[in-house]
Amino acid sequence: MKSTIFIGPARLALKKVLAQSQDQLETGEVNLEQHPDLFILKPEPSIGINEIRKLVRFLNQKPFQAKQKIAIVYQADLMTFPAQNAFLKTLEEPPENSLIYLITNKLNQLLPTIISRCHLVRLSKKTRPLKNQAKILTFNQKLLAASPGKRLILIQPFLKNKANGLKFVHQQTQFWQQFLIHPNNFESLKISSNKARKILRILTESSNDLDHNINLKICLDNLVLAW
Numbered sequence: 001m002k003s004t005i006f007i008g009p010a011r012l013a014l015k016k017v018l019a020q021s022q023d024q025l026e027t028g029e030v031n032l033e034q035h036p037d038l039f040i041l042k043p044e045p046s047i048g049i050n051e052i053r054k055l056v057r058f059l060n061q062k063p064f065q066a067k068q069k070i071a072i073v074y075q076a077d078l079m080t081f082p083a084q085n086a087f088l089k090t091l092e093e094p095p096e097n098s099l100i101y102l103i104t105n106k107l108n109q110l111l112p113t114i115i116s117r118c119h120l121v122r123l124s125k126k127t128r129p130l131k132n133q134a135k136i137l138t139f140n141q142k143l144l145a146a147s148p149g150k151r152l153i154l155i156q157p158f159l160k161n162k163a164n165g166l167k168f169v170h171q172q173t174q175f176w177q178q179f180l181i182h183p184n185n186f187e188s189l190k191i192s193s194n195k196a197r198k199i200l201r202i203l204t205e206s207s208n209d210l211d212h213n214i215n216l217k218i219c220l221d222n223l224v225l226a227w
Helices: 010-025 049-060 081-092 133-145 148-154 162-181 183-189 193-211 216-225
Strands: 003-007 038-041 069-073 098-104 119-122
Touching (some): 038 049, 049 069, 049 081, 148 216
Parallel strands (some): 038 069
């Protein structure tokens, strides 16, 4: 993956990314932030779709001096949702000879589809365990091992009403985000990061379907059958 999300205190993450960029751009004594092949995007006070389009245009140009172009999105959680959606294709397939770094300390403010397209690097050692994480892990172990018919039975408690269904989708989204950050904590699931990214994408689609009042049972049934 050419796109990376650094998760941690913003200034610490920026310092690390700039140091990494300096090596990659081989700037020597040149002022890094003035390098023509580096684009740093900061919120003023947010990051809108026009700013993302400028960044994408920058990445689509050939490098001026270095072998590659680098884009840094500082406090990426302050991207508006339209801006995040506009960024999806570029994150998944960055232009040749380009690297993209997103910096955030609020991963849950990014769309799951953004997260699923990036490699995640956590800088902060302290992480809060997900509420009911052990319970969700046990449920997911059963779900992944179950036959299609059994999966439809396991999902029934979440079909009582839309609020229950949305809560299930939200908790599962958080769980799989945590999986991608700390895959070693979830080895018992025995699935790949690519599989986890696929599940995250399906969860995003399910959340959108529920927002558009798609039948709850149909939505959640299709969700777990696609796992």
